[in-house]
Structure formats: structure tokens, C-alpha cells
Amino acid sequence: IKDHKISEIQTPGQRETKFLGDTAIREIGKDIIDYQTLNVDNIAGATVTSTALKTAVGEAIEKAGGNIANFQKPVPQKIKKIDGVQKQEVDLVVVGAGGAGLSAAVTAKDLGAKNVLIVEKMPVVGGNTLRCASAFNAADPERQKALPMTDTLKDAVVKAINEKPANEEHKKLMADVKAKYEAYLKSGSKTLFDCPEWHALQTYNGGDKVGHIPLIRTYANNVLDTLHWMQSKGSPVMDRVSQGAGALWQRTHQLDAPAGLGLVDPLYQDAVKQGVNFKLGTRVTDLVLDKSGKVIGITAEDKVGNKYQILSKNGVILATGGYSQNKEMRQKSAPHLTPDMVSTNQPGATGDGITIATRHGADTTGMNYVQVYPLATPGTGTLQGRARKMSGLDDVIDVNKNGERFVKEDARRDEFVAAIKKQPGAVCYDINDSSIVKPLNSFNEDVETLVQIGRIYKADTLADLAKQLGMPADKLEATVAEFNKMVEAKNDLKFGRKLFDRQIVKAPFYATPRAPSIHHTMGGLEITPKAQVVDKNGKIIPGLYAAGEVTGGIHGSNRLGGNATADV
Template identity: 40%
Template sequence: MRMRIKQTTKIWLSGLLASTLILTTAGCSLGDKPSTEVSGVMKSGVYKAEAEGFHGQIKIELTVDSDKISDIKVLKHGETPGVGDVAIKQIPEKVIATQSLNVDSISGATFSSKGIMGAITAALTEAGANVEELKTKQAQQAAKEAITKEADVVVIGAGGAGLAAAVSAKQQGASVIIIDKMSRIGGNTALAGGAYNAVDPERQKKQGIEDSLDKHYTQTLKGGDNKANPELVRHLVDNALGGVQWLEQLGLEFQDEVFTVAGALWPRSHRPLNEHGGFVTALQESIEKNNIEILLQTEAKELLTDQGAVVGLKGTSDGAEITIHAKKGVILATGGYAASKEMRSKYHKGLPTDLPTTNHPGATGDGLIMGEAAGANLVGMDFIQSLPLGDPETGSLTGWLAKGVESYMFVNKSGERFIREDARRDEMTAALMAQQDSMMYVIADSNTFKPGTKNNFDETIEKLVESGKVIAADTLEELAKKLNMDPAVFTATIAAYNESVEKGKDPKWGREILEKKMDKAPFFASARKPTAHHTMGGLEINTKAEVLTKDQEVIPGLYAAGEVTGGIHGSNRLGGNAIADIIVFGKQAGASAAARQ
């Protein structure tokens, strides 16, 4: 019997926070005496428990009936839509289906997975279960029938580029299937801070910002050491605003003011009103409305070819073999390889092997391997961007004072500035790696972080302080002491910075974006270290998003978009250009594939 593998895309959006997640019907409440003691290790009844997730406590209600786990309700959680809340939905379902605690975490949602599993484990312990036995219990796996599907366009990868490509292809009248090896959609886009660079005269004029397409083009090309393909750069900047407008047509709302994300070099970064995950939400809603099929936990292993043209793929889907035929084309949107230490070592031997990454665990270069096997040329593979803003423990971009460059400054462990904060990302990272322990503190104050203010990852300043990710103090001297710095050195650094803001000139470091003084208590600091962030190299494409061979010939039926491609950013990517890239070229790949005869 064929397994049902199509996952309802509602798992990404929705309703999970509104009330409860009900898997089956439940019975009594905590405090009720278990109704019946049955044979075995568990007592029938209803048990409540909670554990710490990524964004606070996860509270559940678990029902045991006749020595079986019959129901798990999630009563409360604050996990991120499209990332952590996927674990909140899927893990209870797996526990009930397998009657065990031997279930996999959801990739990309480690802390949320641990939280929900911790709460379930606590409830089962209260019920008298043999928890250690349940952790090792093996679920029975029935043999699964092979699957065959067909569509006009097949998209490999359900991150931002893949979702944009799918929506675009559907708008052109093509039938579309999207696959992703992960248990959730969104890829790195769901984890990003959400900055989208585009020259936008209407918004920028209101802020007194002078900009032009030529300026964006020049900064992008020069910012990548002139090692990008000028035609691809021109296509990116010329179509970036059109991408913003396309997303607005899909229902995404942007804030009225643009800003400068770290490493963007100019104030043209657009931020959605729903800052964290807004891009994926808008694309996902469009996919749902258009009934585009998404197959999760479905991994492509190889591209199928016929007389040099790519005509489909073979892989696995939740344990079953799967073949999908593409009548018009296959779009590779599998992301980069920053999460693969092996590939990082292969292409960039100077990068520390133990460097953590901001990327989700699925960014392991699969599309590069498949594309090269089909004859694709790889360009710029040694260009890897490390970001100086990773969590010291996990490498994650969450958990810090993430707003525009206008709102913060950097100091090392001695309390001194060491680089202009509006520099290129590679320059900032190189400077940071030369500091003690390769660590710095991002400093901000209450001019930016007023009560209730959220960073770019939807985390409030109160939550950041409560979690210990951000340190707060009522005076600069107190903050210096909490950071184990000499208060005299730290306060002198702040005073010199404030003087630069007043004069509009930073004589020592040359910072150009000088808008806000650090003079309003409370003051805040968050520790940051280098982290592998973006791989600029990949499959060579043209402006139609068609994949090219080493001889610069088009591979019929093969398209690519997003971080799996190379040649767009050169040796260094400007902050805010990645989201523009995935939308502009994702949209282009979908349209090109749909138009192929």
C-alpha cells in the first residue's frame, strides 16, 4: 500500500499558538487521580508537564489509556513559526505512532525538539513509564512501495529560492512539485533576519537617502572584489525592486523605512512587518492557495537525464524510493554547503574546521553534487563568507541585539573598538578573528531597545535579557564590570564613539553610518563570535537561471536559484543581497522552466 507522503503545508503557518494542538481526544486534568492502574509500566490518566524550549516553556497534557499513549496536547509554546513549531506538531505525532521516545529530532529545530521531548518525558515519568526502555524501543517499519510522480516543473529545495521558483512557475501555468529532504520548509530563509536590498526611490526619498541602480550595482560588484559575473549582478539589482513588489502582491507587507543591515554598505535594506520568517510565510501562503504539492522528508539523490537534457530525479521519500518526472524542467534550489565541514575543508582549507554555522543542517551541498554530475560548471567554490555575529555556543544568528547597523557598535573583550561596524562582512570577520578569543560584544542602548522592542528574529529585549543572551545594566560602568572589562577603558570607548556621532566623523575607524549615540540607559551587550554563514560559489547560471556547462552551453531542463548558484556575489556577499538573490533568481528560474517547450 502506498504511503501518504504529501505533507499539508499548513504545518508551517498557523493556529498552533492560538489554542492547543490536539492529536486525539483527551480525558481528565492534572490533579485527578489516575482512573485505573493497568498491567505494564504506565497508569491510565492524564498528566501535565512542561520543559524549556527555544522561546520559553512548552507545556503539554499527555493521556495514557490502557498502558498506551493515546493523546498529547500542546497547551502552550512560543516556538518560531515554520521552524520550532514543526517539532511541536510532528514529535508528539511520532511518539504516539511509535509508542516510544526513540524518535528523531526535527532538523533545524534542535532546541524546540528537546523541549517538547523533555515535556513528554516528564509526563511519562509521572505516569510510571519505564522511560529508558521507551528511549530505546524500536518502531516496526513496514516495507514501503516505490513512488512515481510527474509534473511540468520539479523544484528541489523548499527554502526561499525554491518556494519563489514554485510560485513563479505556477503563475505561468505550470504544474509544480516541490521536494525537500528536511521535515520543514523554509531552509535558511526561515532562519534569516529578513533584510532585502533594493533601490527604492519612493521609500528612500522620504528618508533623504540618495541611491541608484548603478550605485547598488557598483557596490555589489566592488564588494565582491569584482569577481562576480557583471551580467548577473546587473540582473539582480535591476530586478530587486520588482521582487519586492511581487512579494507585496503575494501579501507580504514591508516596513515603510529602509535600513542598513550588517555588511550592506548602504541604507536600502527592506524589512517585512513580520520580521522573522515573513518571506517564507508569504510564499507558503501562495503555495497553499495554488495547491502546489510539497513532499517533505524527500531527498533527491540523482538527476535523470535523456540525451543531455534533465528530465527528472530519483531519490527517497520517508523511506520509500521515489521517481519524479519533469516535463519541462528541474530547478535546483538546495542552498549552499556551509553546514558541511567536509565541503568547507575541501574548498576553503584556511577556514577553521570547528567553526560553527548559522545555516540549517540541510545546507550540505547536495545540489552542487547532483548538478556537477549532470555536467554543470562550478564557479567561485572557494568563496565562503564568515559572519562576525554568531552565537558563541551554537553559531546561530539569533539571540543578539540585531537591528540596523545604525543602532549598535562593537567592542572586544578589552572594551575597545577594533573595526568600523559598517564595513564589509569579510573585513569585520577578519578583524574579529584577530581579537582575544575571536570574541566581541555588540553594544546598544535604550535609544533603540525600548521596552518591548524586538530584534530581527522576533525576540524581545526582555526575553533576550531573561535568557542570558543579552546582558543589561543601568550604567556603562556596571555593564563593563559585568563584561569583566576595565570600566575606564569601556567608558572612554563609548565617549569617543558618541563624539564621532556628534561630529559626523569617525577619525580612527572611518565608520560612515553615525546616527545614534550610546547614551540612554539601560545599556545592553551581547557576545558574538565568527560563524560560517554563506557560500558564494556554486552552479554557474545565466540571467535566465539556466545552468551552464564548462563550455558555457545551457543544460536543457536544468535551472538553479539561490545559494546553490555561483557568480552573483563574487568573493564577498553584501548583507541583504541574499534575500534579493533568492527572490529575483527564484522567480526567474520558475518563469524560465515554465516557458520551456
């Protein structure tokens, strides 16, 4: 503070996520200095960080002997109000700046499109992809060759290829997997079996056989090429492949970056480099159609009510995400989910693309399928706050308040959630040792800080850890000892877990409280394998495309963990 004015704001050592909390700190800090007031707007989607920064600045003013009341004047409106409708023409409009929208815009540029515009209602880019754990599923022979094929895993394949088919498409997919598996056995390989067809079959079966196989095949056949494409853009893909929560197979790749930053940042940087234009803080209100019914653009509105009409020569791509934060749409689709349930999702996930498209006859599929994630932070529903670097469950067990395992940790997500809800307090604890803990977790949070504030429990012995958690020490010790024997035998006689890597033996030991949170909406717009939106008669709506969580049909009734990041 200089001459009774704030002259500079420093936040040394902050590790807020780029594009999210980091944007809030930068933008709010600039506004405070420019307008000499704490009465500046929060950044939507980063409310906690926005409030924290303003609180910290207020405390600094008081420590400097200042009066906070002198820093409360209103901020003038930044965006100028303009009468009428502002009109614009571009080659391509993409609605939504998350993983799907950024991928679409960058691909359009790669293919030679000149004037590409992304319209995003939030003030930041990244969508849900920025908040994810960057688990990316793909059959990847090169990276999976380090993994063994156990008898338990063989049994899973044999069971899947010999069941009664649900329909002809399922029968054909099973036959394709069987042919690949027989060739694998004939080769004498001892490494993990996987292929796009097996990924597709697990996706279909894991979604209770209600997904659309042509979409699932298109997805599974392209995810490895997509992963390589992401690497070519700069995504730091790690070599180790594991099995994420609810993934069903060891094909989950992880990125060496906090949260989903390793996915979003390379795409955003590439988009900027190639000249993609962004219109942030602008909500799309409707589609523009010509007399023949072809989608030729959008209408939109910013936060002060300025209206826009943007025409697009090559149609419109909807990449607006799901609807988990739209309680009315959510309850209509899945009445069993109570309105008070929290979500892992960003606040902009309100189903706008579905609302707009269905207004013009677009069909939907699977709207009653809403997924709950089993292992979120109790109370807030966020994915953060854990004591491990990797998102896989290879080296982790989950116990209830009695210190006992109650489910196979590699179960489907809906099975896992149902099991947790039956436990005391409807919570569980991730238990792991220090071999998979780094100073910063996969969300760039300082693990020791999380321990200090009571989000994570840490102890040099399992007995002490149990004492901190209020559970019987002998029960927790026995549970861990039993798990360690299972790792040796590669067999779980109690629950049938297939996934084993390292034992839990290296002190200190950690426990992270976890509880279910609404996570993903599997339903959405009906699309073809070319991502064309179709109407209620099954006819393509010309000029309208959709990608990511705004669509339905790929994940069926239950999305496999790690499939959505690859999907977008």
C-alpha cells in the same frame, strides 16, 4: 495523564519559529500521544526543540508520579516500504523548499503551470531563508527619501566611479552610475542617492570584482520589483530602511516578522493555495536526461529507501542552497576554514545540487569563496540571541574585551571578521541602548529571558555593564561618549564609519556577545542571466535551471549583507 496514558500535551506561550521548532512541537507531541512513547524521532533541523519537548514531557511524567521507563517503547515505521521505483509525471519539478524554491514554484503557478512539485530532503520547508534575519537589499526611492546624503556618502560614490576599471563591463557600469549620480546632483536632492546601477556596482566592488556583471545587473535591476511582489503575497515589509551588517549602503529592508518567517510563510501559503504539491523528507539523488542530453526529471529516495522517478515537462529547477554544512566540500573549496568551525546555516545545506549537476558536466564558479558572518552567537554559530529588534547597525557599536571599538561597524563582512579574530578571545560585544530594544527581538526571542540565562547583558549604567563584562568601566564609558560625539559630527576620524543614526544614551544599556560563524557559500553552479545552468564549455544544459545559494557568480568573493535574501 489519564489512566496512566498521556492524553494531552500543551505548550502554552511557546514562540518557536513556524515551520521549524513549531513543527517539531506539533509533530513530536502528536507522535508521543499516538504511540505513548518518548522514543520518537527528532525533527531534523529542529533537534534542540525536539529534545527540549521530550525532556519536558519526561519531567511532567515524573511529576505526575509516572515511570519514564514505561514510555520508551520503539515507534513503528511510519513510511511503508515499497518495492520498485514509483514513477510520476509533472509540469515542473523544483528541488528545494527554501526561499528560492518557493519563489520558483509560486512564480510558475502565477504564470499558469498546472502540476508543480517541490521535492525537499528536510522534513520542514523554509531552508536557510527561514533562519535568516530577513534583511532585503533594494534601491527604493520611496522609502529611502527619509535618509540624508552626507559628504562621507558622497565621497564613497565619487571614489567608486573614478577608479581604474577592471574590465570593459566594469567601465560601462561605472559610467552608468556616474550618469545617474550627475543627474542626482543636478536635481539638487538632499536625500540618499541610490539606483540599481549603484547597487550593482557596490555588489561587484564588494565582491572584489570577481562576480559576473551580467548576473549582477539582472539581480540589481529586479530586486525592487521582487520586493513589491513579495508584498503582494503578504510579506510585511517595514517602511524604515537601514544598513545591515556588511551591506555597505542604506538599502536594507526589514520584515515585521520573526527571523525569515515574513518571507517564507506568505510564499508557502500562496503555494498551497495555488495547488503546489510538496514531497518532504525526500532526497533527490540524480537528474534524468533524455538521449539528447536534455534534463527531463529527477530520481529521489525517502528515508526508508523508497525510490522515485519524477519526469518534468518543463525541466528542473535546482534551489538546494549552499554547502556550508558539507565539511568535505567546504574544506576542499576553502582549506583555511577549519573543520570544527560552526555555521549559521540549516543542517541540510550540504551542496547536493552542486554534486548532482556537476555529475552531468555542469560548471561551477567561485567555489573557493566562503563567507564568515562576523556577529553570530559564540559557540553555536546561530544568528539569534541579540538585544535589538532591527538587524541594521545604525545605532550599535562593537567593542572588544577592553571596552574599545576596533573596526568600523559598517565594514565589509570579511574585514569585520578579520578584525574580530585579532581581538582577545576572538569575540566582541554589540553595545546598544534601550531605544532599539523591544520585548521580543527579530528572532521572536524574549530579550529578558536571554538576559536571565546570560546570553545578553543588561545594566542601568555603562559602568555596571562593563563590570558584568569584566572590562574597564572608564574605557567603555569613553568609547560610548566618543561614539555619541561622532553621531553629532557624522564623522568617524578613527575608523571611517559612514553610518550614524542615534546616540547610545537611553538606559538600560545592553551588550550581546558575538563571534564569527560560517555563513554563506558564494560559489556554485555557473548560470546565465536567465538562470540556465551551463557546462564546462559554456553551453547551456537544456532543461536545467538554478537559483539561490546553489549558484555562483553574483556575490563574487564577498556577499553584501542583505543581498542573498533578495537574490533567492
